[in-house]
Amino acid sequence: xxxxxxxxxxxxxxxxxxxxxxxxxxxxxxxxxxxxxxxxxxxxxxxxxxxxxxxxxxxxxxxxxxxxxxxxxxxxxxxxxxxxxxxxxxxxxxxxxxxxxxxxxxxxxxxxxxxxxxxxxxxxxxxxxxxxxxxxxxxxxxxxxxxxxxxxxxxxxxxxxxxxxxxxxxxxxxxxxxxxxxxxxxxxxxxxxxxxxxxxxxxxxxxxxxxxxxxxxxxxxxxxxxxxxxxxxxxxxxxxxxxxxxxxxxxxxxxxxxxxxxxxxxxxxxxxxxxxxxxxxxxxxxxxxxxxxxxxxxxxxxxxxxxxxxxxxxxxxxxxxxxxxxxxxxxxxx
Amino acid sequence: xxxxxxxxxxxxxxxxxxxxxxxxxxxxxxxxxxxxxxxxxxxxxxxxxxxxxxxxxxxxxxxxxxxxxxxxxxxxxxxxxxxxxxxxxxxxxxxxxxxxxxxxxxxxxxxxxxxxxxxxxxxxxxxxxxxxxxxxxxxxxxxxxxxxxxxxxxxxxxxxxxxxxxxxxxxxxxxxxxxxxxxxxxxxxxxxxxxxxxxxxxxxxxxxxxxxxxxxxxxxxxxxxxxxxxxxxxxxxxxxxxxxxxxxxxxxxxxxxxxxxxxxxxxxxxxxxxxxxxxxxxxxxxxxxxxxxx
Numbered sequence: 001x002x003x004x005x006x007x008x009x010x011x012x013x014x015x016x017x018x019x020x021x022x023x024x025x026x027x028x029x030x031x032x033x034x035x036x037x038x039x040x041x042x043x044x045x046x047x048x049x050x051x052x053x054x055x056x057x058x059x060x061x062x063x064x065x066x067x068x069x070x071x072x073x074x075x076x077x078x079x080x081x082x083x084x085x086x087x088x089x090x091x092x093x094x095x096x097x098x099x100x101x102x103x104x105x106x107x108x109x110x111x112x113x114x115x116x117x118x119x120x121x122x123x124x125x126x127x128x129x130x131x132x133x134x135x136x137x138x139x140x141x142x143x144x145x146x147x148x149x150x151x152x153x154x155x156x157x158x159x160x161x162x163x164x165x166x167x168x169x170x171x172x173x174x175x176x177x178x179x180x181x182x183x184x185x186x187x188x189x190x191x192x193x194x195x196x197x198x199x200x201x202x203x204x205x206x207x208x209x210x211x212x213x214x215x216x217x218x219x220x221x222x223x224x225x226x227x228x229x230x231x232x233x234x235x236x237x238x239x240x241x242x243x244x245x246x247x248x249x250x251x252x253x254x255x256x257x258x259x260x261x262x263x264x265x266x267x268x269x270x271x272x273x274x275x276x277x278x279x280x281x282x283x284x285x286x287x288x289x290x291x292x293x294x295x296x297x298x299x300x301x302x303x304x305x306x307x308x309x310x311x312x313x314x315x316x317x318x319x320x321x322x323x324x325x326x327x328x329x330x331x332x333x334x
Numbered sequence: 335x336x337x338x339x340x341x342x343x344x345x346x347x348x349x350x351x352x353x354x355x356x357x358x359x360x361x362x363x364x365x366x367x368x369x370x371x372x373x374x375x376x377x378x379x380x381x382x383x384x385x386x387x388x389x390x391x392x393x394x395x396x397x398x399x400x401x402x403x404x405x406x407x408x409x410x411x412x413x414x415x416x417x418x419x420x421x422x423x424x425x426x427x428x429x430x431x432x433x434x435x436x437x438x439x440x441x442x443x444x445x446x447x448x449x450x451x452x453x454x455x456x457x458x459x460x461x462x463x464x465x466x467x468x469x470x471x472x473x474x475x476x477x478x479x480x481x482x483x484x485x486x487x488x489x490x491x492x493x494x495x496x497x498x499x500x501x502x503x504x505x506x507x508x509x510x511x512x513x514x515x516x517x518x519x520x521x522x523x524x525x526x527x528x529x530x531x532x533x534x535x536x537x538x539x540x541x542x543x544x545x546x547x548x549x550x551x552x553x554x555x556x557x558x559x560x561x562x563x564x565x566x567x568x569x570x571x572x573x574x575x576x577x578x579x580x581x582x583x584x585x586x587x588x589x590x591x592x593x594x595x596x597x598x599x600x601x602x603x604x605x606x607x608x609x610x611x612x613x614x615x616x617x618x619x620x621x622x623x624x625x626x627x628x
Contacts, residue, residue, distance in 0.1 A: 060428075060429060060432075107609065107613060108612065108613075110613075110616060111612060111616060113428045114364075114368075114370050114428060114432070114571070115567070115571075115612060115616060117370065117432065118370075118563050118564075118566075118567050118608070118612075119608075119609060119612050121560065121563065122563075122564060122605040122608045122609055122612075123605075123609065125560060125601055125605045126601070126602055126605045126606065126609075129598070129599075129601045129602045129605075130602065132598065133596070133598040133599060133602070249560070250440075250556070253436050253440065256433065256436065257433075257436070257437070257440075260433050290444075290448060292440065292443075292444035292447075293441055293444045293445050293448065295440055295441075295444070296437050296438065296439070296440030296441025296442070296443075296444060297437070297441050298437075299433065299434075299436065299437030299440065300418070300434050300437030300438050300441065301437075302437075303422070303430050303431075303433050303434040303437060304418070304421060304422070304434060307425070307427075307430055
């Protein structure tokens with residue numbers, strides 16, 4: 001009976017989110033805040049992708065900015081240099097990012113914990129430096145300009161949908177963010193999710209159960225970085241310009257902060273983390289540069305006092321208000 | 335040609351010895367705690383700013399400012415340990431302290447950005463213009479000579495402290511096995527604190543000497559620290575001798591890449607080397623008994 005209620009409420013949430021996405025551009029007409037909404041959706045993709053690698057498979061990845069950058073540059077260059085249609089370039093960008101993630105994971109297969117952290121950090125430095133220095137391809141620090149938005153969709157009998165319009169662009173990016181969320185949610189609820197958690201908790205025991213740890217780690221890296229690649233492709237086509245410094249290693253830390261503040265090892269936590277850490281700094285713009293000081297302070301304080309992040313806080317609140325807390329694990333052990 | 339090779343060798347050793355100072359701090363902390371400290375970068379930057387303000391705002395002597403930076407660094411090390419690492423130690427997580435120090439790093443960098451602004455500071459050491467001619471047409475500025483001499487002395491002192499004093503022995507004991515060392519009457523908490531103070535003092539000092547040869551902005555430390563991580567891995571985490579060799583090697587590789595290949599490629603070369611090292615020999619140049627981390 002309980003599971004029935006949970007399932008209905010899950011379907012209910014699905015509807016609620018869809019309605020919220022549909023209504024947001026009507027509520028928010030201001031182009032500045034609409035821009036922030038799109039950035040929010042992009043950050044959600046980055047955060048849930050990293051959470052899949054870090055929170056579920058337990059792989060300390062500090063190089064997420066590299067996969068983001070590879071997706072952005074690959075999709076843009078395919079369109080601009082080779083004339084590949086946008087959506088094909090989008091898919092290829094995802095595939096390339098995913099392949100890069102898998103390659104890093106295969107390469108670092110013997111590494112664990114801090115060694116993997118530094119290896120992935122090193123990988124991100126290399127990618128950033130290649131983007132900066134391969135001037136004939138990426139135009140280096142000058143950047144790539146006038147990147148077109150995704151092509152218009154003209155369905156017969158309907159008005160043309162143009163993605164130069166921020167509302168339409170928001171619908172597109174938010175739908176994809178929602179889609180990726182649902183896909184990852186299905187994955188982590190399936191036996192695959194259990195397998196990844198087993199590897200996170202104890203690799204040796206997991207392999208004793210016949211789990212091929214290497215293959216699953218490579219899989220997690222592939223999926224997580226492919227989602228980051230999609231975020232990159234949307235970023236490029238939305239912002240219209242690409243410079244290597246958008247994918248500097250500190251960008252990895254920003255994404256990491258979203259996952260941690262939200263609560264890693266849950267999928268909904270990083271979504272809240274991404275929303276909070278995208279919108280909050282904008283609300284604090286009145287404070288000028290102080291907002292980033294607060295950002296750092298928030299990250300530190302969350303780790304010290306609430307290592308499960310928003311997800312843990314919500315669970316505690318729910319438990320305290322007497323309702324039955326469903327068993328989500330706020331993976332705070334790693 | 336030979337002159338160029340020698341000259342770049344000298345420059346490489348100057349940078350390399352500073353990298354060693356910064357990386358030694360990371361490796362000491364890793365040796366004792368098996369934790370990564372990202373805030374180390376900002377200790378370097380704050381050390382550089384402390385030396386800058388002491389020299390220019392108060393008209394102090396540059397050499398004394400190195401000592402000031404050392405003390406500022408030591409104080410910061412104490413603070414970072416007391417505020418972050420000590421409270422998180424019981425949780426036994428390898429991820430949480432790392433992320434907390436990333437938070438501290440974001441906080442400190444932006445606090446500095448707020449106070450000092452984004453425009454690079456011109457930190458001209460009074461010794462930068464005095465040139466000493468060496469053999470075969472090569473030269474070294476007095477500033478760089480000071481860097482090499484001070485770093486070498488400091489590293490030698492640290493090495494002697496680790497090898498020959500009771501405290502140094504206790505420190506190594508804690509690094510090997512914290513619990514057993516505790517049973518032998520060593521206070522691990524005190525020694526962990528001491529490690530942080532020493533490590534951060536080295537970083538502050540390194541900052542004071544890096545200031546004049548770097549672009550001094552609130553983010554100056556980050557570029558150095560990323561290289562220091564590479565050095566620590568190449569030398570073997572927690573391994574002092576390996577770190578010294580790797581630091582000098584990275585300094586030399588950088589200056590030769592700048593001269594003979596392309597200045598833009600230095601980081602790519604260094605970090606490709608790091609990844610190769612991790613793939614082929616993850617225990618570092620000098621093998622240690624810490625294989626369980628790999």
